[in-house]
Amino acid sequence: MNKKSRDGSQLKAKVSPLRGHFSIALRTVPTFLLVAFLLGMASIPKPAVYIQKLKNSRYRLIVDRKPYIVKGVCYNPIPIGQNYEYDWWSDPNKPWMADGKLMKEMGVNTIRLYQAHDNPEEVKKVIRDLYENYGIRTILGNWVGFWEYPCPFYAEEDFKEKIKNEILEMVRLYKDEPGMLLWILGNENNYSFSGLVNPWSCEEADKEPDPQKQKVIRARIYYSFINDIARAIHTIDPEHPVALGNGELIGLDIAATYCPDVDLVACIIYRGKTFGNLFKSLKATFDKPVLISEFGADAYDAYKNTEDQNMQAFFLESQWRQIYENLADNKEGEGSCLGGTMFEWTDEWWKHNQSDAESWKVHDTESNWSNGSYYFDIQAPKNMNMNEEWFGIVALSEELQDGINKRVPRKSYYVVREFWKSPILKTKKVKK
Amino acid sequence: MELGAFPVYAQDSVPLVKLSKQIIEAKAQADLYPLFVELKGLYFQDNRYTDFVEFLRSLSTKKNTLEPFTNYYIALSRYRQLKYLEDNQSWDEYFSNGNSYRQEIIDSAKKAIDATSARDPLNLYARLILWQLHKDLEDALHEQALLDLMNAVLEYAGQVKDYQPIKEVADNLFSQGEKSKAKELYKTYVTKCIDANLSDDKLKEMAFNFYTENNLDLAQLVYDVYMEKISKLPKETAIPILIDIAKSFSYQDKGPSDALYAENIFQKIEALGTKEAFNEGLSYLRAWNLEKIKEYISAKDIYLDLINRYPKNAHIDQATFKVGLIYAYALADIKNAKSYFEKLAQQEIASSSQGISSFYQLGLFSQWEGDNAKAKEYYNKLIEIAKDNFGDTVVLAKERLKEIEGARPIEYNLKTFMDLSLKEENKIYDMTKIELNSSLHKVNKDQAVSIASVAHTASTGCMQATLEYLWSGDLGLSTPSTSESSFNTAYKYAGTKAINLVVMSPSGAIDRSFDIVDID
Numbered sequence: 001m002n003k004k005s006r007d008g009s010q011l012k013a014k015v016s017p018l019r020g021h022f023s024i025a026l027r028t029v030p031t032f033l034l035v036a037f038l039l040g041m042a043s044i045p046k047p048a049v050y051i052q053k054l055k056n057s058r059y060r061l062i063v064d065r066k067p068y069i070v071k072g073v074c075y076n077p078i079p080i081g082q083n084y085e086y087d088w089w090s091d092p093n094k095p096w097m098a099d100g101k102l103m104k105e106m107g108v109n110t111i112r113l114y115q116a117h118d119n120p121e122e123v124k125k126v127i128r129d130l131y132e133n134y135g136i137r138t139i140l141g142n143w144v145g146f147w148e149y150p151c152p153f154y155a156e157e158d159f160k161e162k163i164k165n166e167i168l169e170m171v172r173l174y175k176d177e178p179g180m181l182l183w184i185l186g187n188e189n190n191y192s193f194s195g196l197v198n199p200w201s202c203e204e205a206d207k208e209p210d211p212q213k214q215k216v217i218r219a220r221i222y223y224s225f226i227n228d229i230a231r232a233i234h235t236i237d238p239e240h241p242v243a244l245g246n247g248e249l250i251g252l253d254i255a256a257t258y259c260p261d262v263d264l265v266a267c268i269i270y271r272g273k274t275f276g277n278l279f280k281s282l283k284a285t286f287d288k289p290v291l292i293s294e295f296g297a298d299a300y301d302a303y304k305n306t307e308d309q310n311m312q313a314f315f316l317e318s319q320w321r322q323i324y325e326n327l328a329d330n331k332e333g334e335g336s337c338l339g340g341t342m343f344e345w346t347d348e349w350w351k352h353n354q355s356d357a358e359s360w361k362v363h364d365t366e367s368n369w370s371n372g373s374y375y376f377d378i379q380a381p382k383n384m385n386m387n388e389e390w391f392g393i394v395a396l397s398e399e400l401q402d403g404i405n406k407r408v409p410r411k412s413y414y415v416v417r418e419f420w421k422s423p424i425l426k427t428k429k430v431k432k
Numbered sequence: 433m434e435l436g437a438f439p440v441y442a443q444d445s446v447p448l449v450k451l452s453k454q455i456i457e458a459k460a461q462a463d464l465y466p467l468f469v470e471l472k473g474l475y476f477q478d479n480r481y482t483d484f485v486e487f488l489r490s491l492s493t494k495k496n497t498l499e500p501f502t503n504y505y506i507a508l509s510r511y512r513q514l515k516y517l518e519d520n521q522s523w524d525e526y527f528s529n530g531n532s533y534r535q536e537i538i539d540s541a542k543k544a545i546d547a548t549s550a551r552d553p554l555n556l557y558a559r560l561i562l563w564q565l566h567k568d569l570e571d572a573l574h575e576q577a578l579l580d581l582m583n584a585v586l587e588y589a590g591q592v593k594d595y596q597p598i599k600e601v602a603d604n605l606f607s608q609g610e611k612s613k614a615k616e617l618y619k620t621y622v623t624k625c626i627d628a629n630l631s632d633d634k635l636k637e638m639a640f641n642f643y644t645e646n647n648l649d650l651a652q653l654v655y656d657v658y659m660e661k662i663s664k665l666p667k668e669t670a671i672p673i674l675i676d677i678a679k680s681f682s683y684q685d686k687g688p689s690d691a692l693y694a695e696n697i698f699q700k701i702e703a704l705g706t707k708e709a710f711n712e713g714l715s716y717l718r719a720w721n722l723e724k725i726k727e728y729i730s731a732k733d734i735y736l737d738l739i740n741r742y743p744k745n746a747h748i749d750q751a752t753f754k755v756g757l758i759y760a761y762a763l764a765d766i767k768n769a770k771s772y773f774e775k776l777a778q779q780e781i782a783s784s785s786q787g788i789s790s791f792y793q794l795g796l797f798s799q800w801e802g803d804n805a806k807a808k809e810y811y812n813k814l815i816e817i818a819k820d821n822f823g824d825t826v827v828l829a830k831e832r833l834k835e836i837e838g839a840r841p842i843e844y845n846l847k848t849f850m851d852l853s854l855k856e857e858n859k860i861y862d863m864t865k866i867e868l869n870s871s872l873h874k875v876n877k878d879q880a881v882s883i884a885s886v887a888h889t890a891s892t893g894c895m896q897a898t899l900e901y902l903w904s905g906d907l908g909l910s911t912p913s914t915s916e917s918s919f920n921t922a923y924k925y926a927g928t929k930a931i932n933l934v935v936m937s938p939s940g941a942i943d944r945s946f947d948i949v950d951i952d
Contacts, residue, residue, distance in 0.1 A: 188893045188894075191895060194889070195938065195939025195940070196890060196892050196897035197892045197895045198895075209857075211940075247891070270894065274570035308521075310526075310527075311521070314518070314523065317527070318569075322569070322570055325569075325571045325572055326572070330572070332572040333571070333572040368896070369894050369896045371894075376521075388894070411527075422531070
């Protein structure tokens with residue numbers, strides 16, 4: 001099923017022409033079949049989760065027939081001393097239960113998981129526990145082979161087939177979980193188009209001497225692949241939207257041509273205090289609803305060399321304000337935003353030096369990347385101000401509580417909680 | 433003491449009471465402007481914003497007609513307070529009161545707008561605050577707020593003779609990055625000022641004042657009007673004035689300059705007075721000005737004109753050498769480059785630093801083209817002529833000779849730069865994706881210089897791409913590594929130094945560039 005039939009308003013348009021054929025049907029179809037058909041038609045349920053298109057390209061997410069603002073966090077609860085290979089899904093202490101409780105108290109209604117674990121029963125258990133105990137829904141993602149060794153071969157049919165099958169298997173496994181919200185395909189895979197990170201190529205791009213044209217070739221190949229997967233997902237799961245994960249808005253002008261079947265875009269945006277002109281730009285290039293699927297700030301001041309929870313809270317509050325201003329219900333904004341999933345719930349102590357197990361036990365303060373939009377500490381040496389291990393809304397303590405690292409909510413936990421309670425400024429028309 | 437319901441500090445009490453009295457007794461709205469500015473100063477100097485808001489509220493109860501002012505200053509005060517809290521990271525107050533302050537800014541500014549007309553500067557100031565808030569929030573209203581502000585300013589300009597508020601709004605827009613809108617208002621302001629029959633001298637003075645304030649956009653707007661007026665004067669009078677203006681805007685390492693604007697004036701001079709107006713000093717300045725902003729083709733043409741018209745000028749070797757460099761590394765034209773380097777090398781006494789460097793360049797071309805015998809000849813000749821001088825160029829020549837003797841290729845960084853600069857198939861590396869600049873371009877021997885580069889690469893988010901910086905050419909006392917995008921150095925020998933850079937990404941070269949520094 002394609003996107004059109006997932007949209008409530010368009011579904012009506014599809015049903016109504018049947019009325020014109022009613023008299024013909026009466027003469028040719030046995031009555032019991034007709035009754036059964038009409039009963040079936042009357043009870044055609046809307047998808048559990050769908051995107052409603054309103055006037056002027058405004059969009060909102062509908063979940064169980066009610067508008068739903070995604071108030072989410074990215075979730076990857078790696079304990080101190082472990083790295084990304086750690087299997088937290090099978091942790092008998094169930095860290096998601098303690099986290100879910102804290103999340104619910106904060107107002108979080110959604111978690112975003114980057115990729116499901118190998119054991120489907122464990123994944124289902126996490127999704128169910130969060131949903132049944134705390135009403136928290138899950139966005140499930142897939143890297144779309146971005147981290148495959150030696151590189152993602154998006155131009156090769158065998159590779160694409162393998163990745164597509166993996167994703168469709170994920171959809172089959174979890175589509176019936178009541179806590180499922182939507183699917184995200186990829187994350188920042190589009191950054192590979194330039195060849196600067198995770199470079200991949202193909203004969204066509206190799207023959208092209210102009211680097212700009214090479215990028216366009218790679219974008220076309222990748223986005224066509226994403227569209228192919230999105231279409232396949234819709235056929236097996238009409239109940240949940242499919243998002244294209246994308247770093248910034250890069251490449252979306254090309255995706256506009258090659259990704260007609262994705263339902264929304266899930267953007268990873270780190271622009272500091274606000275998202276700038278993102279919503280307006282998006283409308284001009286890729287007019288689909290948007291989920292800000294990664295955003296936030298770290299809580300470490302690389303310039304002063306000290307934790308600064310306020311700095312993180314300052315950025316997060318400001319970013320959420322802009323998300324709310326661009327929700328469908330706010331008539332002044334672009335109306336295309338469905339919400340966001342902050343990066344991230346807990347700190348991750350393994351990130352600075354992934355290959356050194358000893359460093360996973362240390363909360364490293366050395367920065368991994370630079371971003372001038374986070375201006376409080378941009379004067380750090382070599383402008384390296386982004387501390388990848390310090391993005392948690394809750395910090396991790398080495399002290400254990402119920403078998404897991406104790407969660408210590410940062411200031412942003414409370415500031416965002418308060419913001420969600422009273423999010424919008426009242427504006428009145430100014431006299432011209 | 434108590435003033436209304438609000439306590440004031442003892443040290444403020446006298447001026448505050450006096451000011452309050454003056455404000456309450458003021459007969460005309462116009463009288464209130466300076467009084468409120470003074471009042472604001474009393475509180476803002478100590479960042480006592482909430483105190484000021486409380487005082488304004490108290491003041492507004494004394495006299496209804498003060499309300500537009502008190503409302504505007506409440507909005508301004510809260511706006512400044514939020515900035516202050518953010519700058520000083522006073523987060524407790526920021527988080528607990530931030531939203532209510534924002535609401536106050538919106539409500540108070542709107543009240544001030546509603547209570548005033550387009551003839552009141554206060555109306556513009558209130559709209560300005562409202563726009564600033566919306567811009568800071570990057571919310572959906574900021575574009576409309578800007579439009580409303582612009583319309584209000586234009587309406588104001590059509591009705592009122594006091595143009596200073598227009599400039600104040602323009603200054604604010606300019607400082608907050610709304611340059612095109614600011615220029616629009618500066619233009620309105622200048623036009624209005626000129627309509628007021630400003631004399632040529634006053635106009636020139638006004639332009640010069642903006643220039644010294646480093647407000648070059650406004651200075652240029654006024655100079656444009658001024659130049660239009662003086663262009664009607666006899667050429668003999670107009671040209672020296674234009675030359676002075678062009679000189680002041682020409683590139684300089686420190687101080688205000690706008691090389692493109694200077695070149696526009698040079699073109700005006702050329703159109704007015706033919707080339708005769710350009711003596712050798714002015715021609716050299718024009719070429720150098722263009723060279724510094726990497727307008728290499730135009731720079732080369734002016735240097736050639738200088739060489740042809742003033743073959744004995746003081747900069748002849750430097751100009752000839754630079755023409756060679758530009759032909760080679762900006763235009764990939766080795767044939768022409770060689771002809772200029774040969775001119776220098778063939779001088780009877782090739783003793784200038786540029787003459788010596790020409791031998792090096794000629795040797796380098798030969799080596800790159802595979803003619804090692806010819807290259808050796810040039811390098812050996814260089815060493816022979818240089819004797820104990822030009823040590824840095826001699827070192828480079830010896831390094832190249834070692835490569836030839838060891839049957840090794842040209843050092844990797846330098847060869848990569850030459851390949852990207854000179855090979856036909858590498859024309860896409862056109863120096864647009866790297867900014868390479870020296871902190872100083874006219875330098876004394878042993879003076880510290882910073883060489884910095886910025887590569888404009890595609891965004892990679894939090895996945896930082898590893899870039900390599902391949903430095904070559906005249907690097908002075910420093911040997912920067914491939915991980916360094918900038919380095920500090922100094923030069924021990926005089927001459928014209930070319931710094932070369934290629935930036936590499938995991939998928940290949942991003943671009944290449946070169947910068948020229950003159951050592952006295």
